[in-house]
Amino acid sequence: MKIINIKTIFLFIGLGLMVSCGSGGSDSPEEPVVNLPAKPALALPLNGETCSDFAVVANNVNKAEISFTWSATAHANSYILKVNQSGTEIASQTLTATNYKLILDKGKSYSWTVTAKNNDGENTSATHSFITPGNPVGNYVPYAAVINFNVNSNTSRATLSWIGKDEDSNTNELKYDIEIKEDNNILVSLTNQTATSVADFDAKLNSIYRIKINTIDKNGSYSSSILSYTYQ
Template identity: 75%
Template sequence: MRIINIKTIFLFVGLGLIASCGSGGDSPAEPEVKLPEKSILALPVNGETCSAFGVIANDDTKAEINFSWGAASHADSYILKITQAGNLVVNQTLSTTTHKAILDKGKTYSWTITAKNTDGENLSTTHSFTTPGKPIGNYVPYAAVINFNINSSTSMASLSWIGKDEDSNTNELKYDISIKEDNVSKVSLTNQTQTSLADFAVKLNSTYQIKINTIDKHGSYSSSVLNYTYE
């Protein structure tokens, strides 16, 4: 009986060791990160004067402008930012994909939507528009429409943009161009007249921020920002 008991004890001890080794090999699964997709801006139409707007009673210097954008996958909320001549005039967090804002008539505004959730944020492209009415002083230029493309086979990038202004010819516009690679300055140019840059090398898994200020003959300007991660 004693021999059987000893064997039985050894058997249980062996099974216990195997069980403890097996359970220790498993590691908890990493939580899946789901960043929101980028919102597509719809209204106001980029680079145009608003034709549909709300009238503000007893104040003909203001107009109610409708904003709308596409729903972004995995987004819990949206941050609407509206700027005029580089000054932030609206900064609001919303749970919907529409909003109405009361703005000055006769001015050019830029706007973006940042889709947001607990894992992070994703910034849209910059659009611009002009509110109806006579300009106060002069129209600020529209935010430049930025075109940024990367040839994955050569890791070379091409950059171009389109500027527009209600009261200046396009050949009178000037541009400040800033390109950052992982928050380190790569290109910094001021008072340029060209609307493109020669191809330049980019790095895989790097994030690029492109900012273009469009400046009219009066010195008024608007800013357009594009963020792009090369993956």
């Protein structure tokens, strides 16, 4: 009978264990999936219009209850509704629904945005503006500017223009303050401009651009419009 050395048996067992333990070492960990919410689309009040969807407030003829609605967005857990008047935030509500009602002064201009949020981040809508029904209290504040910003993917040249509107001023009487930031660094800062565009400029890949435009009427009243854009 052939006798196998017991040391040799232990050697083979040890090698087998080393191979089995090392077989999974080359697997790399899976990267976490990031699902940022989509940008909400604003529905009511209609942009650049006098609000028609409202309710009368009992015992107060100077107020109106305004209905806000927007689209549900993919991956959103909640929404933040913000309403501004003359550049001042007057309401900020965190909601899970896609509608809300606010009691506002009659005859004034307001702007609003909705930010969709989840645990991975957030995404803010375009800025819309409207005028509440009724006679104006003082003069109308201008509508928030409608911003048009785009980057040509072939040339990486960015273009920026906007449209201003006011109920009691001609468009040629409006002035604008413009600020453009690239990753929180100021690229452009202009005040009291009458033009509705700026010169094209080179955009940087994977940078975040924040454009803020104040629309100022002949009485010095103003509204703010803000747009964020990620160049990818």
